Amino acid sequence: MLSLPIFLVASVVKIVLVIFILLTAVAYTVWLERKVVGHMQNRWGPSRVGPFGLLQPLADGVKFLLKEDLTPPHVYRPLFIAAPMIAVICALTSISVIPFGTAIPVAGHIIPLQITDLNIGLLVILGVTSIGVYGVALAGWSSNSKYSLLGGLRASAQMVSYEICLGLSLVGVLIVSGSFSLQQIVESQRGYFWGFIPKWNIFYGCQFVAFFIYLMAAYAETNRIPFDLPEAETELVAGYHTEYSAMKFAMFFMAEYANMITVACLATILFLGGGNGPLFGPPLLRLILPTFYFVAKVFVFLFTYIWVRGTLPRFRYDQLMAFGWKFLFPLAIANLVVTALVVAYRS
Amino acid sequence: MLHLVLFLVFGAICVAGAINLLVQSHPISSALSLVVVMASLAVEYLLLGAEFVAAVQVIVYAGAVMVLFVFVIMLLNAGVEERTKGSRVALILGIPGVLAGGLLVAWVLIERTGTATVGLGALPGFPKTIGNLLFHDFLLPFEVTSVLVLIAIMGAVVLASRPEPKNPEKES
Known part of the structure; x- marks a missing residue:
């Protein structure tokens, strides 16, 4: 156990560091997306600011800060201002229970690479993201414009529907690991099946079905193509953030990308073994490698996000609802029953 | 404190x-x-x-x-x-x-x-304690509640669904 002052110092340092890394990651995920989608569509993407356009996120940030922050006269002001804040706060809070790697010794103290390890860690993430729906819904309503309202309505219906599939797809993993603590879920995936297949949850029985459900539900939860109907620009201008400008718009953007990163971290922890991987080399390398594996897996997941965006068209709204309720939902329940039976049989 | x-x-x-x-x-x-x-x-x-x-x-x-x-x-x-x-x-x-x-x-x-x-x-x-309470000690009340919720859902579906129009020409 750490003493109180050391605990406080370590926590503050960790929080500042995690928020800083998360925001940088958000900025560079936007850059990566523009670059990769650009190449997929035979364009260059950002290329002017800095080498490979690497300083483009900075330029964007400065632009968002310096632009005029318009508040249209017909909006309901308190909620119009609060909505982007709710969205971004919820998006940044959910990163706090994610373990990024093994514990590292700093000046004689063992510091875990995680802001806090709760024994209901997974539920905290689900709870915080379910509150995040209000940011989008209220933005749509308080803007007092038809496009925003439709976007907000679509977003809340879609997120509530797919949250059920998301939750059910995770229950299988919870049955296998027997814990809500993300640290222990990662711990339970250490080792190998038959000596060479990593003992990740995705390879456990039929959990790849759960991974597929999670993937679909995660795309819908973060309002990404092919489920980006809340901001479908061909029909709704920009959906729930039509009336927003400057930093308030940027906050929605940040929330969306931070949510993407959280979802990718969660997928890594629950299905892809977190920071588990082959350890070798001197002690220092052994400490760094888990974090490296973690970041690499998150990167692959984020790249898939962008890849899908460059490949798939958008669903129609009734297709989205039918897919969620009539296909994913029964599939998730079937997966849950089969996993429970398998675990009960083995124990 | x-x-x-x-x-x-x-x-x-x-x-x-x-x-x-x-x-x-x-x-x-x-x-x-x-x-x-x-x-x-x-x-x-x-x-x-x-x-x-x-x-x-x-x-x-x-x-x-x-x-x-x-x-x-x-x-x-x-x-x-x-x-x-x-x-x-x-x-x-x-x-x-x-x-x-x-x-x-x-x-x-x-x-x-x-x-x-x-x-x-x-x-x-602890989730484990709650699970034991729900699915072991209070299993019957839990299941009865779930049937109750199911009845409520079915009632909502019946109330919300519009009756089939008997005479389509008159309805419109």
């Missing part, structure tokens, strides 16, 4: 949210006050040690039920409530009624539990 202070602060927020829910004239503001009530209740559960219940409270009530409330209000585009002076009967009967009800509840609580109350952090919070 910190627990007690937090408990009192969030209890105050909870009551303030509940009062605001009644005072606000716009449905969305009322619904959002209810979200505040739900969220602060979750913090109270957390402080009592029931962390699983707290998380479920946030996910189910604040995250799903209230989102649907807000959704319906947005969809119906409900306007600002009309203010009335309130009826005199409610004033004469209401205040004594509320006082009597409050006294009754307080009396039952004191009578049944004595001065002993649940200490902060004393409730069984």
Whole structure:
């Protein structure tokens, strides 16, 4: 156990560091997306600011800060201002229970690479993201414009529907690991099946079905193509953030990308073994490698996000609802029953 | 000490949210006050040690039920409530009624539990304990409740579905 002052110092340092890394990651995920989608569509993407356009996120940030922050006269002001804040706060809070790697010794103290390890860690993430729906819904309503309202309505219906599939797809993993603590879920995936297949949850029985459900539900939860109907620009201008400008718009953007990163971290922890991987080399390398594996897996997941965006068209709204309720939902329940039976049989 | 202070602060927020829910004239503001009530209740559960219940409270009530409330209000585009002076009967009967009800509840609580109350952090919070309670000790009530919920869902479906028009020409 750490003493109180050391605990406080370590926590503050960790929080500042995690928020800083998360925001940088958000900025560079936007850059990566523009670059990769650009190449997929035979364009260059950002290329002017800095080498490979690497300083483009900075330029964007400065632009968002310096632009005029318009508040249209017909909006309901308190909620119009609060909505982007709710969205971004919820998006940044959910990163706090994610373990990024093994514990590292700093000046004689063992510091875990995680802001806090709760024994209901997974539920905290689900709870915080379910509150995040209000940011989008209220933005749509308080803007007092038809496009925003439709976007907000679509977003809340879609997120509530797919949250059920998301939750059910995770229950299988919870049955296998027997814990809500993300640290222990990662711990339970250490080792190998038959000596060479990593003992990740995705390879456990039929959990790849759960991974597929999670993937679909995660795309819908973060309002990404092919489920980006809340901001479908061909029909709704920009959906729930039509009336927003400057930093308030940027906050929605940040929330969306931070949510993407959280979802990718969660997928890594629950299905892809977190920071588990082959350890070798001197002690220092052994400490760094888990974090490296973690970041690499998150990167692959984020790249898939962008890849899908460059490949798939958008669903129609009734297709989205039918897919969620009539296909994913029964599939998730079937997966849950089969996993429970398998675990009960083995124990 | 910190627990007690937090408990009192969030209890105050909870009551303030509940009062605001009644005072606000716009449905969305009322619904959002209810979200505040739900969220602060979750913090109270957390402080009592029931962390699983707290998380479920946030996910189910604040995250799903209230989102649907807000959704319906947005969809119906409900306007600002009309203010009335309130009826005199409610004033004469209401205040004594509320006082009597409050006294009754307080009396039952004191009578049944004595001065002993649940200490902060004393409730069984672990998901494992709750699972054992739900699916082992109280399995029958749990299953009966789930059938009850199923009946409610079926009733809602029946009520919400429009009857088939018998004469299509007349309907339009």
